[in-house]
Amino acid sequence: MKVGFIGAGNVTGTFGRHLINAGHTIVVSNSRGPETLADFVAGLGPGTIAGTKQQAAECDVVVLAAHWVKVPEALKGIDWRGRILIDATNAHMDPKPDISLAGVTRSRAALKLTGRTSSELVAEMAVGARLVKSISNMPMAWIQDFSPNKPRTVIFTSGDDIEAKRLVIELINSTGLIAIDLGSLVIGSAMHDVGGPLSGIEFHFVQRLR
Numbered sequence: 530m531k532v533g534f535i536g537a538g539n540v541t542g543t544f545g546r547h548l549i550n551a552g553h554t555i556v557v558s559n560s561r562g563p564e565t566l567a568d569f570v571a572g573l574g575p576g577t578i579a580g581t582k583q584q585a586a587e588c589d590v591v592v593l594a595a596h597w598v599k600v601p602e603a604l605k606g607i608d609w610r611g612r613i614l615i616d617a618t619n620a621h622m623d624p625k626p627d628i629s630l631a632g633v634t635r636s637r638a639a640l641k642l643t644g645r646t647s648s649e650l651v652a653e654m655a656v657g658a659r660l661v662k663s664i665s666n667m668p669m670a671w672i673q674d675f676s677p678n679k680p681r682t683v684i685f686t687s688g689d690d691i692e693a694k695r696l697v698i699e700l701i702n703s704t705g706l707i708a709i710d711l712g713s714l715v716i717g718s719a720m721h722d723v724g725g726p727l728s729g730i731e732f733h734f735v736q737r738l739r
């Protein structure tokens with residue numbers, strides 16, 4: 530598959546490397562343009578292409594991998610209708626809490642008060658996207674073993690578009706990591722979103738030999 534990334538930092542460098550190792554191609558983008566990404570692309574090697582946000586968004590699957598405060602800007606200007614978008618963000622309160630994001634305060638307490646998960650807010654901004662929340666439930670440091678016998682670390686997914694979620698699960702599983710479906714965007718995200726009971730816990734799939 531061809532996977533686009535909006536953001537070219539830790540998440541892209543880590544999950545992107547797993548994708549490349551599995552034979553996928555990635556298109557990486559940031560806010561400053563493809564010409565600023567030469568070192569990043571060289572670091573990941575063949576299979577990595579620097580692109581614009583639009584080019585990243587035109588891939589089979591797109592990963593939103595920018596900081597929470599940058600999300601409105603990162604999503605802007607793209608027609609998201611019909612595109613499969615993985616929300617890898619965490620609604621961290623940095624750099625400072627309680628400032629307005631698309632008219633909604635984004636402190637964790639406020640999110641709880643609104644009764645909505647951060648992915649629901651992303652869905653409102655990426656109108657028409659086939660949104661899947663994933664690759665966000667753990668620090669990337671936990672999946673930086675790129676060897677063939679790496680631990681089969683669990684990556685949670687949730688979303689309402691069954692076909693989009695199936696494709697994302699297939700993509701994650703193709704890397705040797707293991708995707709587990711936690712259900713709908715609302716129910717699942719509440720479990721693996723930052724602050725949820727399954728966030729920040731390391732699970733490995735272990736196959737028992739009989």
Ligand SMILES: NC(=O)c1ccc[n+]([C@@H]2O[C@H](COP(=O)([O-])OP(=O)(O)OC[C@H]3O[C@@H](n4cnc5c(N)ncnc54)[C@H](OP(=O)(O)O)[C@@H]3O)[C@@H](O)[C@H]2O)c1
Pocket residue numbers: 535536537538539540541558559560561582593594595596597599602603604617618619620621664665666667668669670
């Ligand atoms: N790091 C982790 O372990 C981890 C784990 C799970 C989830 N997450 C979540 O994943 C997201 C990304 O984290 P990260 O650690 O990868 O961050 P990072 O290393 O700081 O990278 C963020 C990237 O986003 C780009 N960016 C900023 N504004 C942008 C815009 N308007 N359009 C396009 N790209 C933009 C930045 O590049 P420019 O500033 O040059 O544009 C940078 O390349 C965050 O929401 C984080 O909470 C991180």
